[in-house]
Amino acid sequence: MKSHGDFTQRYGSWGLIAGASEGIGAAFAQALAARGMNLVLVARREALLNRLSEDLHQGYGINVRCVAGDLADASFLEGFRRIIEDINPGMVVYNAAYSPIGDFINVPAADLMKVVDVNVRGPVVLVRMALPPMIKHGRGAVILMSSLAGNQGTPRIAAYAASKSFNRILAEGLWYELREKGVDILACFAGAVRTPGYAGASQKDAPGTLDPGVLAEKTLAALGRGPVVVPGAVNRIAYWIMGRLLPRTTAVRIMAGSTKDLVPSGKGGA
Template sequence: MTTGLGFVDRYGPWAVVAGASEGLGRAFATELARRGLNLMLVARKEAALQQTAGELCEAHGVETAVLALDMGAPDAIDRIADAVGDREVGFIVANAAFVPIGQFSEIAPADLDQAIAVNCRGTLQLARRFLPPMAARGRGGMVVMASMAGLQGTPMLTTYAATKAFDLVLAEGLWQEFGKHGVHVIGSAAGAIADPNLAKVKTKRAPGTLSPDAVVSETLAALGKGPRVVPGRTNKFASVLMSRLLPRQAAVRIMAMNTKDLRAG
């Protein structure tokens, strides 16, 4: 794994981080800035983006730009492309997410659509817009943030889990297609992350909960080594158990026990 100027040389001078205002997205932005990449930060909360951009510019001397938008909006990718302009984007972090929580029959249809728009279409459009130019240059990278919830059906997170299964499979296909052109793509199936979003929905700390920094570190370290990573030893063991060793119905029932206390934030 390269760091500092080596990371910039390997991937390119600019990164677009979607879902960058807090938690994991902010941690990705911070680490990429530490490694010397300039940043286009994208999220809904403009004030938080401006604060993060200012802090990273001051701390690491990188250029920053911000764009406040909803990744589920139909014109999101066009607005991102317009904001990027002629900057060479060599790295993408698809971290924006919409998480409907609750019994499936109680989720509003509009929220189901939004989950697909943000978690699936938004990631697809980022990949389609930025990966082909990376391939033409022979360098670049993309992190697709998925979830261990997507390794099997996950009650109370049924739609979110399904979108994250989509993201993992998408990342695997992109890894193969673009890897031969020098572009590293990886899907990161994270478990619980100790960030503001977890505090809103979880009543107690889950086993294997990691800090955002730990997830970022393991995800970036896995670039170029394979199509997916599960950060954290406990989570790696759990992923093997759930997806390879247990019968499918047992895996789903275990997830149901783990998510029964989730509540909408």
């Protein structure tokens, strides 16, 4: 791990985490706070954000701003223009996601559009706002949370899986465009992670399930080493078998087997 000074010198003194109140987002907040980065924490549940903010301020002496709101809301997203101008974040983690569970045809159209709003429009808008100052200063990083569910079509979470594929592909293109501008772009292609969202949707841990803190550390360690990280050895094997070895239709069938028992919870994860 780089020293605190190295990390904030490389990525600036402020980070912004979209989807920070619990689970993986809160783990990124801990990991960045431990590296001495001041943070803007974004999520809908203000009480959770305030508690985390207090813990991080007490534990690491960093400054924390909480911004409560819904990333599906275009006017809420627009408000980040001023925040970005103000704090000039050198690190943006887009972690929030929405994942309604069920066959596409049984999910209300409004819920499918919310998948697009939170998982696709949100990162596009926020990253487009955050990149110009990063490029101007020649330093920065963007982490987009993707998922092994987006390695192929995934029945019962079809729109969510497609949105996670979008984030991975977006990261790859940006990685190339920005590779000589001092900005590291990384998609985290996560397998199962023990978060409240995952626990709400899944009855038991899948093989290779990681703790959020481990995932956050492995992801930060991968910054600057290419556009995609797959944290965890079991997940890397699954990624290779499902994405490279098997015919895609076989991979989709296998995913259908693993999502058939997902419980609708209205939360992120998978």
